[in-house]
Amino acid sequence: MPQMKDPNFSGSLTYICDHSSDGAMGVVINRPTDIGLAELLEQLDISMTIDTDAKIYAGGPVQRDRGFIFHDGEKCWQSTLELSSGLKLTTSKDILEAIAQGTGPQTYLVALGYAGWGEGQLEGELTENTWFTCPGSQDILFADDDSKKLTMAMDILGIKADQLSGQIGHA
Numbered sequence: 001m002p003q004m005k006d007p008n009f010s011g012s013l014t015y016i017c018d019h020s021s022d023g024a025m026g027v028v029i030n031r032p033t034d035i036g037l038a039e040l041l042e043q044l045d046i047s048m049t050i051d052t053d054a055k056i057y058a059g060g061p062v063q064r065d066r067g068f069i070f071h072d073g074e075k076c077w078q079s080t081l082e083l084s085s086g087l088k089l090t091t092s093k094d095i096l097e098a099i100a101q102g103t104g105p106q107t108y109l110v111a112l113g114y115a116g117w118g119e120g121q122l123e124g125e126l127t128e129n130t131w132f133t134c135p136g137s138q139d140i141l142f143a144d145d146d147s148k149k150l151t152m153a154m155d156i157l158g159i160k161a162d163q164l165s166g167q168i169g170h171a
Contacts, residue, residue, distance in 0.1 A: 008061045013150045014115055015070070015136060016122075017081070017089055024122040026115045027059040027068050027089075029141055030149040037110060040067075041100050044093070048100040055146075059111030067112055069095050070141055071105035087138055107142050132157070 014026040037054035041047075059068055069090045070083075078092035098104035117125070125131055134156045140149050154160065 009115070011150065013140070013153055014060070014131075015141060017068075017083060017114075019122070021119065023119050024117040027057075027070070027111045027113075028115060029057060029059075029070070029109060029111070030146045031058040032056070032146055033058050033112070037099070040110070041096060044096065046093075046097055046100045050100065050102045052099075054108075054110065057109060057111040059113040060115035062114050062116045064113035066114070067091060067093075067096070067110060068114060069099075069108055069110050071095070071108040072138070072142075073105040073107075075105070084136060087136070087141070107138075109141060132159075 009028070011030075012028045013030040014028050016024055016026040018025045032055040035056045037052050037056060038048065040056055058064075071088055071090060072086055073088070076082075076088065077090045077095040077098075080088050080090040080092075080095075082088050095104055095108075096110075099108065122131075126133070132154075134153050137152070137156065140152045143149050143152060
């Protein structure tokens, strides 16, 4: 929402990957960093046989040294969680090795770090009108133009950024 002042989340679009009574975990998907995938693979001593200009995203303020790879396809890796039909999240190094060799998923997004909420915290923030929610969309997740992802999410709900207010209404 427009009133979000936390620099970690202001203007962000976060894909919620896990939500239970214990808390929630998500990854910001619209904040590319200055690091590219090729540089990351080099830092991890993973040799590449492909040429890539894929971006690395700032996934959130927690464990910024931990990687999260959203991807399509049926294949699972050492540490893969199925988020929805056809969408997976993998955190193991083997997927990066496969991507570097051209045998990994064709569509993917790599992020470092994540966003975490304790028990009831996200629900409280939703009640305070801090976030707006919409259904997950692979079209948005894997969109080429990061600057349009938030607008694409708002379009799903039929709203425009200038129509949003930080005020909570009660009827």
